[in-house]
Amino acid sequence: MYSPGMGAKSRFKRTGRGLKAVFVILAAFLVLCSCGPKKITPVPPGTGPAGREIPKMGYAIQAGAFSSAVNASKLTESLRRKGIDAYYFVFKTGLYKVRFGNFPSEESAKRKAGELVTAGIIQEFYIIKPDEYSVNQMGRGPDYVRDEIVKSARSFIGVPYLWGGNTQGGLDCSGFTLAVYRLNGLSLPRSSREQFETGSPVERKDLRQGDLVFFNIAKKGAVSHVGVYIGDGQFIHAPGRGKTICASSLKGYYLRTYAGGRKFL
16 A cells, blocks of 8 residues: 655665765775875985984993903993993904993993992993094095994904803894994994894895895794895804804805895995
């Protein structure tokens, strides 16, 4: 039986379904727009894939003058127990020295050094100024910093990876690369994973002196080893506990476990 209101109700239902379809299409369009290509910010040279700049070092403290790496390691460990990320290296005179800190001013560096002297942890000290780093001496040529990084890496050859006993003050693989870069004025992060994520990717065929090379030694799907590339398929690294820092070829085992290269310059 026909009712006068039936036609209006049918038209209303059809109209409602039509409006609903329109809203669905409009919502889908908005979602597609919001998920479309996003603006890509160019990555400046010398920064990581996320555009994070590699900060330069400020003022640092240098202490000690040891003929033995063992004693330099002991001072390094004493500082690390106080939360100070210190490292030791071979100074140009052949002695081992310890360097640490990244201070915004010479006054703040001297103040910290004074506290450590008072505590009996260090004795004499020297403040490293930013203009002493190779990265701040770019006027010497485009490859000067890379050459200095390689020179620093070579100076570590023969230095112990880690010393036994209770001290962990030696240099592990990422501690070695950190030391090499900080000696030249670039504040590299501490772990190999952070270093890998910070640097800009570089193809193996395009590796240059001073770049870092990374490996998946632990075979857990993550970067677990790092070294400094020195050219001609060679890199310098801290290979493992009980061994000394040495140069190796990027072939065989290290080619099979190679995870990628990163540049910071």
